[in-house]
Amino acid sequence: MDGTPGTSDGGDGTDRTGTMAADVVVVGAGPTGMLLAGDLAAAGVPVTVLERRPRETSNITRAFGVHARTLELLDARGLADELVQRGTSITRLRLFRRLSLDLSRLPTRFPFLLITPQYEVERLLERRAVDAGVHFRYGTELTGLDQTSDPGTVAVHVQDAQGVRSTVRARYVVGADGVRSSVRTALGLPFPGESVIRSIVLADVRLTDEPDDVLAVNGTGDAFAFIAPFGDGWYRVMGWNRKRQVPDSEPVDLDEMRDIARLALGTDHGMHDARWISRFHSDERQVPSYRTGRVFLAGDAAHVHSPAGGQGMNTGLQDAANLSWKLSCAIQGHAPDPDALLDTYQAERHPVGATVLRSSGAIVRLAMAHTPLQRAVRALASHFLNLIRPAATKAMGMITGIGISYAAPRGSHPLTGRRAPDLQLVEGRLYELLRKGGFVLVAAPGEDPAAPPAPGPVIRAHWATDRRTALLIRPDGYIAWADGRLSGRSGPVRPDGR
Structure with a gap:
C-alpha cells in the first residue's frame, strides 16, 4: 500500500x-x-x-463559533486569516435583551466572535x-x-x-x-456529571427576514433560542421549550423550531428549507x-x-x-x-x-430562569455586567479564552502562566514566529538574558519597542518565564504587546 x-x-x-x-x-x-x-x-x-x-x-455540525483565543492559536498555525475570510465576525453579544458585551474591546488581533461552521x-x-x-x-x-x-x-x-x-x-x-x-x-x-437540559432542537435553515442583530438570542424562562449566520445564506438555529421535554429519539420538524423561536424571539424570521434538524440533550461531565x-x-x-x-x-x-x-x-x-x-x-x-463547565452552566441556567426570583437574579447580573466594565471584561475573557491563565510556581514573575499577546518584535509578530513550533525568547536588542532551559527548540527575538522585560514564551503562546529586572522599561506587558 x-x-x-x-x-x-x-x-x-x-x-x-x-x-x-x-x-x-x-x-x-x-x-x-x-x-x-x-x-x-x-x-x-x-x-x-x-x-x-x-x-x-x-x-x-453542532459547533458554529470560534472565539478569540482559538483564533490566536490558529494564527500560530497560519490558518486564522483564511478562516476569518470565510466567516461572519460579531463584535457585540446581546444576551437576555438586557446584557450587551462589547467584544471589540478584547486585547487581541481578533476582537470578535467568528461565526463559521465546524x-x-x-x-x-x-x-x-x-x-x-x-x-x-x-x-x-x-x-x-x-x-x-x-x-x-x-x-x-x-x-x-x-x-x-x-x-x-x-x-x-x-x-x-x-x-x-x-x-x-x-x-x-x-x-461523572448530569444532564443539564433536555430536548434542545438544532437546525440549519434559510430565513426570509434577517434578524436586526447579527446574533439573535433571548430566553423567556419558558423558552430560549438563538440564530447565528454562517455567512453563506444559511443560519444556525437552536431552541428549547420548557413545555416540550421529550427524549432525543422523538421526531422533530421545522414547525417545532418555528414555535420555539416565536416564543423566545417573538418571530421565527420566516424559517424555511431546513437542510438538517436534530434533537439532543446537554450534559455537564468531566x-x-x-x-x-x-x-x-x-x-x-x-x-x-x-x-x-x-x-x-x-x-x-x-x-x-x-x-x-x-x-x-x-x-x-x-x-x-x-x-x-x-x-x-x-x-x-x-x-x-x-x-468552562461552571460558566457555560451559569449561562444556560440564566437563560432557563422562569421564577420571579430567578428572573430578578438574571436582571441584576445583566445590569451589573453592563455597569461594571472590569467585571464585563473578566467575563468576556473567560468565555473567549483570552483571560485563561495557568498556575505559576511560587515566587515566579507575575506574567508567568499568562497568555502572551501578539507582541511587536523586530523579527515580526509573535504569533507568526510561533508558527515555527518552538519556544520564543524575547529580549531587548543586544541583551542575552539568562533564561531557564526550555524543553524544546528556542527562537530568539527582540522587542521592537523600548520594552526590556525578558520573556520565554511556550509554543502554545503562554509565558513560561519572565524577568523584568533588566535595564529599561519593565512592568506589565500591555494588551497591545507594547
Whole structure:
C-alpha cells in the first residue's frame, strides 16, 4: 500500500501483527484530534489518526463559533486569516435583551466572535495535517487498549470497516473521540456529571427576514433560542421549550423550531428549507483524570458541557494546543523529565475544563430562569455586567479564552502562566514566529538574558519597542518565564504587546 491519507489497512508501515504504527496514535478526526495530529507531524513526530467514520465532508455540525483565543492559536498555525475570510465576525453579544458585551474591546488581533461552521475549521486542520504527513485510517474503530504487556508502548486494538481486527502500537495514545469516547471506555474511567437540559432542537435553515442583530438570542424562562449566520445564506438555529421535554429519539420538524423561536424571539424570521434538524440533550461531565499512563484524553472525550457560550470546540482545540508541544518535547528527548512535563497537561487543562463547565452552566441556567426570583437574579447580573466594565471584561475573557491563565510556581514573575499577546518584535509578530513550533525568547536588542532551559527548540527575538522585560514564551503562546529586572522599561506587558 502507498500509505496515503484515508487508507484503513497497514499502509502506514504497520502489519497485522502489531508493529509500531507511530510515536502517537490519535483516536478521533474531529477538530481536536486534527489540530493535535497536525502539530505533532509538523514537529517531526510520526502520528496516525484513527477515525471510525468513513472519510467524508459533512455540512452537519453542532459547533458554529470560534472565539478569540482559538483564533490566536490558529494564527500560530497560519490558518486564522483564511478562516476569518470565510466567516461572519460579531463584535457585540446581546444576551437576555438586557446584557450587551462589547467584544471589540478584547486585547487581541481578533476582537470578535467568528461565526463559521465546524466543518470549515475541520477542513483547514485536515489540510494542514495531511500536508504535514499525518496518516489517517478512516473506517477504523478502536476496540481496546493494553498498556501492560509491553512497557513503553500502548497496544491499540482496532477493527476496520470490513471487520478485520488488528493491533497497532504507539508510544502514546490520545483519545479525542468525543463524548462517547471509546478510549475513555477502554480505560474504564468514569465520566461523572448530569444532564443539564433536555430536548434542545438544532437546525440549519434559510430565513426570509434577517434578524436586526447579527446574533439573535433571548430566553423567556419558558423558552430560549438563538440564530447565528454562517455567512453563506444559511443560519444556525437552536431552541428549547420548557413545555416540550421529550427524549432525543422523538421526531422533530421545522414547525417545532418555528414555535420555539416565536416564543423566545417573538418571530421565527420566516424559517424555511431546513437542510438538517436534530434533537439532543446537554450534559455537564468531566473525567477526573486527563492522563492514564501513556494515554491522554482531550476535547469532548475529557469534558462536555452546555452549548451556552459556544465553548465546546474551542476548549478542545485549546486542550490540543497545550498537549501537542509537550508530547513532541517528551518524544524527541528535549524534556529532562518527560513524565513531569506531560503531567502538566492535567494540572493546567483540568481546571480550565471545570471552569468552562461552571460558566457555560451559569449561562444556560440564566437563560432557563422562569421564577420571579430567578428572573430578578438574571436582571441584576445583566445590569451589573453592563455597569461594571472590569467585571464585563473578566467575563468576556473567560468565555473567549483570552483571560485563561495557568498556575505559576511560587515566587515566579507575575506574567508567568499568562497568555502572551501578539507582541511587536523586530523579527515580526509573535504569533507568526510561533508558527515555527518552538519556544520564543524575547529580549531587548543586544541583551542575552539568562533564561531557564526550555524543553524544546528556542527562537530568539527582540522587542521592537523600548520594552526590556525578558520573556520565554511556550509554543502554545503562554509565558513560561519572565524577568523584568533588566535595564529599561519593565512592568506589565500591555494588551497591545507594547
